[in-house]
Amino acid sequence: MFGNSWKDRVEGFIDKPDECLPPASAKPGERKSPQRVLHVDMDAFFAALEENKNPHLRGKPIVVGGSPTGRGVVSTASYATRQFGIHSGMSAAEALRLCPHAVFVGSELQQYTYVSAELINIYHTFSPKVETTSVDEAFLDITGCGHLFGSEEGLGQALKNTIHEKLGLTCSVGIASTKVMAKLASSVFKPDGLTVLDRQGIEQFVYPLPVDKLWGIGPATLKVLEEMGIHTIEDLATFPLEKLQQRFGKCGYALGKIARGEEDSAVLGAHELPLDKSMSHERTLSRDVADPDIQKATLHYLSDKVARRMRRHKYEGRTITLKLRWADFTTITRAISFSHYTDDTMFIYKIVRGIWISAVRGTHKKVRLLGVAVSHLRHTTTQPQLGLFDARAGRKFKPTDPTVDQLRNKFGESVILRAYSHLGGE
Ligand SMILES: [Mg+2]
Structure with a gap:
């Protein structure tokens, strides 16, 4: 299967200039059978690209983004800068204050897009279904693909190797039965991590984690959960679904399912x-x-x-x-x-x-x-x-x-x- 891209399906592309928002033809996000999801997250993507371009920057504290003298925003902080508390989304001026000797590099949109597209091409050699969630993160539906590489871990390692060979970049990969668990798995060991979660793994490694480690739980939800005595993912997973529903409405049911690793949101190509x-x-x-x-x-x-x-x-x-x-x-x-x-x-x-x-x-x-x-x-x-x-x-x-x-x-x-x-x- 290596090197052979899957043929893409072509349905779903519309061109109806007079219609602002055409009606949905199918309910997205519903899946019929159990799936296995791989989440891939490039390690300090923009900073790594800058290091590849200018090797003398390697290991130095690099901040990629807008100018620290204007209203610029940090888009990526290299690992060397993260120890200073710099993270993406903060203002570049604040980053400069935290780490005055950081090297600031402007974003190169065209180059990043090109590499991002190259990554997507690589993903498509592993799965016909690739859903990008940001310029450096994607979900792959790998249901039934693991055996082609001996195991899911083998598939994850092959993906990491291909990306490293072709683009000189490292990434962290998480594999699980749902998108949220796969994303969590990719974040456990960074950089250059590979984590496969089965049912047992979810209960051993994920359940003890603080509940706000789950993708989508923001400060407002966290506050309510804590008031309800829910602090860990296990607390949420074992909390009666009806009670969550009473408190949060429809979202309560989804929250419980997410914590159990049972939410049914499909990878969308x-x-x-x-x-x-x-x-x-x-x-x-x-x-x-x-x-x-x-x-x-x-x-x-x-x-x-x-x-x-x-x-x-x-x-x-x-x-x-x-x-x-x-x-x-x-x-x-x-x-x-x-x-x-x-x-x-x-x-x-x-x-x-x-x-x-x-x-x-x-x-x-x-x-x-x-x-x-x-x-x-x-x-x-x-x-x-x-x-x-x-x-x-x-x-x-x-x-x-x-x-x-x-x-x-x-x-x-x-x-x-x-x-x-x-x-x-x-
Ligand atoms: Mg990343």
């Missing part, structure tokens, strides 16, 4: 992302095309159409998907998720272009169809975004979108096309 929360456009090219410039222009045109529609309907999203159909009709669908939301044309285009470069590199195949989708949508907030790349991607391009939108509202869609788009436009 890029082609299965909920249709009621996505917007997309795709285009069959007038002839099959190998020319990269035409493909890039088409991707820009499609990114612009999607972003424009999102802004018009006041949505922003955090998962960006490329669909690519080769001339022989085989199709790949690849998505990258971010922790922050965007409706920015250039940001979406840059991500899609990164995924595309990784998909077409080394091939001379002609392309028949291209598609761009943004999913995990929410209504646009008025709060300023302090996401990983906003300081960089947003600063340069953000002011353009409202201006272009205003012109188009007044004079029609074709009044202005972005320079990159002209080849892909009508």
